[in-house]
Amino acid sequence: MSNPHSSFPLMFSQVDVTAASQPRSVLSQGEEQVELLREVLAAQDRTNELLEELVSTMATRERQRNQELHQWKKANPDLADDCRTAAELLSKVQVEYLDRLTEEINDTQDDLVDGEFMLNEFIDRYGPRLAHLNGVIQVLAQLGTNPTASTTESQA
Structure with a gap:
């Protein structure tokens, strides 16, 4: 049988990978x-x-x-004061929310561990609300901080 690849030109060539012509000095x-x-x-x-x-x-x-x-x-000094007040009130709401969340975790502990469906339901129910609440509180707290306190912090 004849070699079927003999009619094709060679696609690979040899590459010289030997050391450069100037040998590196040998260091101790x-x-x-x-x-x-x-x-x-x-x-x-x-x-x-x-x-x-x-x-x-x-x-x-x-x-x-x-x-x-x-x-x-x-x-906006009045708005900054309102932001501080709102952040304090929402922090209290957050504490109550976390209390309910932890109660549910304690009540359904076995179901959450054993059941993928129950865990997903729990996360869908509490996760986004908690994340958004944290974000809103963070923004309000930052906007409502005492201007003299933020000035001294930035100068420190």
């Missing part, structure tokens, strides 16, 4: 370790520089955010 074990440590140190220095830039950028954004929040509170 101690010199090699020193060189590796220098490389590690240089990489660590670069990592430190990048981290410093990142912290600086984040601090600048946080200062700007605090300044904008402070300006908003000065422009």
Whole structure:
């Protein structure tokens, strides 16, 4: 039988993977370790520089955010007070909600552990409401913080 692939041109060629024409100088074990440590140190220095830039950028954004929040509170002092009051009231609602949630967990513990359906029902029933309530409280609390307290925190 003839070879069916003989009529096709070769798709692969050989690649020379031998060492470069200039051989690398042979280092003693101690010199090699020193060189590796220098490389590690240089990489660590670069990592430190990048981290410093990142912290600086984040601090600048946080200062700007605090300044904008402070300006908003000065422009809307009554609304800031109302936000603080609303956050306190919703926190009480949240405590009651968590109390009911934990009661249900304790009452249906075995069903939640053993039944996928019951666990999904529980999560669907309580999860989104709890997440949204936490988000609303967080926003109201942040908008309702005392302007002098947020100023001193951002300056610290």
